[in-house]
Amino acid sequence: MSVKSNSVYTVLGPVSAAELGVVAVHEALLSVVPGAQYAFDVTLDRAAIFEALAARLREFRASGGGTVVDRTGLFHGRDVRLYQALARATGVHIVASTGQGPEAMLGGYFLTPQTNPPTPWPAEKFAELFAAEVTEGMVVPRVERLGPAGLVATAATRSGMTATDESLLRGAARAALATGVPVSHLFGADAVRELEIALDERLPADRVVIGGLDRTDAVAAGAPLEIARGGAYVALDHIGSTDEAYLTGAERVALVLELVRAGFGDRVLLSSSATGVAKGHDGNDVAFGHVLTRFVPQLRDAGLSEADVQRIVVDNPRELLSISVPVQASAPVSVD
Amino acid sequence: MSRVNTVLGPIPTEELGLVAVHEHIGYGMPGSELDTKWWRSPEQRYEETVPKLRAFHEHAEAYGGGTFVDVTGICNGRDVDYYRSLSAKTGVHIVACTGFVGGDTALPHFAAADVDYLTRQFVHEITVGIGGTGALAGVIKVGVSRGGRMTELDKRIYRAAARASLATGVPILTHLAIDAENAVAIFREEGLPLHRVLFGHVDDGVNAEKTRDVWIAEQGGRIGFDTFGYETELPDPPFWARPRRERLEHFLRFIGDGRITQVLASADANCSPLGWPGVKGHTVNYIFDDLLPDLRGAGLSEAAIRTVFVENPADFLTIQK
Numbered sequence A: 001m002s003v004k005s006n007s008v009y010t011v012l013g014p015v016s017a018a019e020l021g022v023v024a025v026h027e028a029l030l031s032v033v034p035g036a037q038y039a040f041d042v043t044l045d046r047a048a049i050f051e052a053l054a055a056r057l058r059e060f061r062a063s064g065g066g067t068v069v070d071r072t073g074l075f076h077g078r079d080v081r082l083y084q085a086l087a088r089a090t091g092v093h094i095v096a097s098t099g100q101g102p103e104a105m106l107g108g109y110f111l112t113p114q115t116n117p118p119t120p121w122p123a124e125k126f127a128e129l130f131a132a133e134v135t136e137g138m139v140v141p142r143v144e145r146l147g148p149a150g151l152v153a154t155a156a157t158r159s160g161m162t163a164t165d166e167s168l169l170r171g172a173a174r175a176a177l178a179t180g181v182p183v184s185h186l187f188g189a190d191a192v193r194e195l196e197i198a199l200d201e202r203l204p205a206d207r208v209v210i211g212g213l214d215r216t217d218a219v220a221a222g223a224p225l226e227i228a229r230g231g232a233y234v235a236l237d238h239i240g241s242t243d244e245a246y247l248t249g250a251e252r253v254a255l256v257l258e259l260v261r262a263g264f265g266d267r268v269l270l271s272s273s274a275t276g277v278a279k280g281h282d283g284n285d286v287a288f289g290h291v292l293t294r295f296v297p298q299l300r301d302a303g304l305s306e307a308d309v310q311r312i313v314v315d316n317p318r319e320l321l322s323i324s325v326p327v328q329a330s331a332p333v334s335v336d
Numbered sequence B: 001m002s003r004v005n006t007v008l009g010p011i012p013t014e015e016l017g018l019v020a021v022h023e024h025i026g027y028g029m030p031g032s033e034l035d036t037k038w039w040r041s042p043e044q045r046y047e048e049t050v051p052k053l054r055a056f057h058e059h060a061e062a063y064g065g066g067t068f069v070d071v072t073g074i075c076n077g078r079d080v081d082y083y084r085s086l087s088a089k090t091g092v093h094i095v096a097c098t099g100f101v102g103g104d105t106a107l108p109h110f111a112a113a114d115v116d117y118l119t120r121q122f123v124h125e126i127t128v129g130i131g132g133t134g135a136l137a138g139v140i141k142v143g144v145s146r147g148g149r150m151t152e153l154d155k156r157i158y159r160a161a162a163r164a165s166l167a168t169g170v171p172i173l174t175h176l177a178i179d180a181e182n183a184v185a186i187f188r189e190e191g192l193p194l195h196r197v198l199f200g201h202v203d204d205g206v207n208a209e210k211t212r213d214v215w216i217a218e219q220g221g222r223i224g225f226d227t228f229g230y231e232t233e234l235p236d237p238p239f240w241a242r243p244r245r246e247r248l249e250h251f252l253r254f255i256g257d258g259r260i261t262q263v264l265a266s267a268d269a270n271c272s273p274l275g276w277p278g279v280k281g282h283t284v285n286y287i288f289d290d291l292l293p294d295l296r297g298a299g300l301s302e303a304a305i306r307t308v309f310v311e312n313p314a315d316f317l318t319i320q321k
């Protein structure tokens, strides 16, 4: 059993859930491929990065946005100090994530530790690592902890979940259960099976969002409806970019309407996987406000009601991000 | 002109003095920086590290100074600004490396890179600087991933290192000398003379039996007995520990076969480990406190000691262009 609190963990601390407004729920602020920070041809000019991100956040706010969720996890360029300054400067709420994945994105510390044999990390150790980022603060490597993580983000390998991917997901589910934040999982090859793994850890389905469900392979497998039926959130998270592996804009509109008509309007999340600033990769140059300014009008034109629009861009992410406090457990935050 | 790149700038080879050729200021697997269990304050880091370097400096005085070669790879907590401050304040020459301890310590950005990109990374760090520090790398680190065989990524890194070595004149140090046939083949294909490569860790407890040290030496490679001090006699030995006597005898046997000009020795200690517990009491000063007395006890002359700790490393580290 658990009850929802009315607060959400942002990089500046708990914020009343009612304040979030429109949420871009599956995005990236500073996105750095692990290792690129040491590359001879990559420069990380903090002032320039700040300026670029602040411009994008202000544009988002001007278009009606309230909150951006950085779901890149703890090892893909996350810079909590910078995000705090951005949140203060722009007035946009920033929710940052702990978690990591898929396996190929991990450091050797987790995969080939200095033990004999070099056994990869089990779920329990990932759970502790991630939970501490919620309860004690997110790590600024070897310096300090700063601000609570607002969700746990994991991802599975596209060709199929590896053993370590599964440990990451199970660890994320345990951390979510212990701390009340949700899990955002970018599925690998089998969305339904991967959701089952999170649920196997006794995490309620409504504490999980499965990302990548506007991929053509997910739709061909019937995953969006299946995931919604299972009670988890369905993220269509590549809105605004053209990619062979994903639905077209029109197909996405149809999928949203299909989900709503099937009674799952309260399970749908929309996002762009936009990259504010990318280092070591091309990133995805889409505005954080794209869903609001370009996609929502298409949904309205296709007949989606205003109530459903509000539900999808405001209510659903608010419910997802609201801390879910385990009953009869020591709560990480006061339930107000 | 004879020169070696240190973190405070190039120095003449003649200034190197006694060289600890395979050491670490602090080592941690990539990602260990996220685990607070290993964190120490900067106060603690300096407190753990400075006295060891100061003692090293004092011991090395008899050899005209001391040089500490830090072979902590690119993603393993290498921290050149910190090394610069340590060197400036203690007087110990510190040589930093470019390269990777092994493919399994290269993060995704580098793991996905081709030989050409890796070569440019290494050459840049040797000729332009490491990050924004301005310090030039003085050696190139490569190594074999866990599992005993060179992976495809290990091989890409070895090949890039060979090209960077040929382009810059800086030598290569290996982590592990197992699967040496593959390593030697790559260096040969690239045209790198094997005396520019120190095949390290031939003496560690896990791999010594599997390491063809004599064969590597016959091919012309240099041989690193560089895990001195990781002993099974320790109260809490690491898994790569080896009986003290056994390692010493291995070393003496090897140099007794007329190969003293091909060996280098070191302790592979951490001044202050970054992502593992370290081995309590094991420091770079094992060289002075234990190893040199053991070697003298075994009848090694002062001239032989100078060959191993001064002349061989000077020859190896000197930029050869």
Ligand SMILES: [Zn+2]
Binding pocket: B022, B023, B024, B071, B268
């Ligand atoms: Zn080492």
